[in-house]
Amino acid sequence: MKTISSVTRIAAALAVSFAALGSHAEMAAPVRNVVLVHGFFADGSGWQALSKILTRDGYKVSVVQEPETSFDEDVKATTRVIDEQDGPSILVGHSYGGAVVTEAGNDDKVAGLVYVAAFQPDTGESPLDLTKKMPPASKSIKPTADGHLYIEPAMFHEDFCADVPAAEANFMAISQVTPAAQAFGVPIQHAAWRTKPSWAVVATADRAINPDLERFMTTRAGSTTVEINSSHVAYISHPAEVAKLIEQAATKSSKQ
Numbered sequence: 001m002k003t004i005s006s007v008t009r010i011a012a013a014l015a016v017s018f019a020a021l022g023s024h025a026e027m028a029a030p031v032r033n034v035v036l037v038h039g040f041f042a043d044g045s046g047w048q049a050l051s052k053i054l055t056r057d058g059y060k061v062s063v064v065q066e067p068e069t070s071f072d073e074d075v076k077a078t079t080r081v082i083d084e085q086d087g088p089s090i091l092v093g094h095s096y097g098g099a100v101v102t103e104a105g106n107d108d109k110v111a112g113l114v115y116v117a118a119f120q121p122d123t124g125e126s127p128l129d130l131t132k133k134m135p136p137a138s139k140s141i142k143p144t145a146d147g148h149l150y151i152e153p154a155m156f157h158e159d160f161c162a163d164v165p166a167a168e169a170n171f172m173a174i175s176q177v178t179p180a181a182q183a184f185g186v187p188i189q190h191a192a193w194r195t196k197p198s199w200a201v202v203a204t205a206d207r208a209i210n211p212d213l214e215r216f217m218t219t220r221a222g223s224t225t226v227e228i229n230s231s232h233v234a235y236i237s238h239p240a241e242v243a244k245l246i247e248q249a250a251t252k253s254s255k256q
Contacts, residue, residue: 031111031250033085037064037078037104039095039118040184041151041160041176042233049239050246057247060085066100068179071186078104085109090250093118094235095208096184099127105192112253113196114246116235117203120217121188128185134213136206148178159207162231198223199249201234201242208232224248 034054036047044063051061064081066074078100082089088111093101098118105113119127140155151160156173164172200223202214209232218225228234228241235242 030254031088031090032058033060033062033087033089034246034250035062035064035078035081035085035089035091037066037091037093037097037100039093039097040068040149040179042094042172043175043177046172046233046236050235050243053239053243054246057243059247059250062089066097068177068183070180071099071103071183074100074183075103079107082107082109088253090114090246090253092116092246095119095232096127096179099186099188102188102191102193105196106190110192110196112249113193113198114249115198115200115218115223116242117201117206117209117214117230117232119209120193120198120200120221120223121191122220123189123191123194124187125191126185126187129187130213130217131209134210134216136208136210136213138207143181144178147181149181149184150176150178160231161233161236162205162207163237164231164233193221193223197249197253199245200225201230201245202227203230203232203234205229206232224252 038044044065047063054061062081064078066077089109090112091101091105091110092114094116095118098115099121101113102121119130121130138159140152140159141149142152143149153173157169161169198221200218202211202225204211204227226245228238230238
C-alpha cells in the first residue's frame with residue numbers, strides 16, 4: 001500500500017511539474033508579431049523600409065492605417081489590427097501614434113510598446129498637454145478652416161524630415177495627411193506603459209517634438225531608450241537602428 005501511495009504522489013508531482021513547464025513555455029513564447037502605428041501628417045507607407053527589415057528577420061508585420069479623423073477612431077483602427085494577430089504583439093507608435101498605442105496598448109495581446117520619436121502621455125494627459133510643457137522648434141503647423149492641421153509645404157523638409165532626400169521630402173509634403181486637430185487634445189484614459197514594458201527612440205535633431213520632451217517622457221515611463229541623431233522621422237531615415245530596438249523589445253517581451 002505504501003508503495004502504491006508513493007507512486008501516486010510521485011505521479012501527481014510530475015503532472016504538476018509538467019503543467020507548470022507547459023504554462024511557462026506558453027508565457028515565454030517568442031513575440032513574432034509587430035504592429036506599426038504612424039503619426040500625424042503621415043500614412044502607413046512610411047514604414048516600408050523598416051517593415052522589410054523586420055520581415056526579413058522573421059517577424060510578421062502589420063501596418064495600421066488609422067484615419068486621423070479622431071483619437072477614438074485611431075485607437076479603434078489600431079485595436080482592430082492587434083486583435084487580428086495570431087499571438088502577442090509588439091506595438092510601435094511614431095509621433096502622435098505614441099498616444100494611440102498608449103491607449104490601444106492595454107489590449108491583452110500587446111506584450112510590449114515601442115515609441116519612436118513619439119508622445120508617451122500619462123493617464124489623464126494629452127499630447128497637447130505635453131507640447132505645452134516643452135514646445136518644439138517647428139512653428140510650421142497650421143490649422144485649416146474646418147478644424148484640421150497641416151505643415152506648410154515649404155517648411156516640411158526642414159521641420160519634419162530633414163534627413164531624407166529632398167525629392168522624397170517634397171512628395172511627403174504634397175501627399176501629407178491633414179489630421180483632425182481635436183485628436184491632439186484628447187487625454188489618455190489608461191496609460192499602457194504603466195503596466196507593459198516599453199522601449200523608446202529619442203530623435204536628437206527632432207523639430208516636431210522637443211528632444212528634451214522625448215527624454216522626459218521616456219525617463220518617466222522607465223522605457224529602455226536609445227538616442228539617434230535623426231529628424232522626426234527616425235523610422236524612415238534610420239530604419240535599421242529602429243528595427244534593432246523593436247527586435248530587442250520582441251526578444252525581451254518573450255521572456256516576461
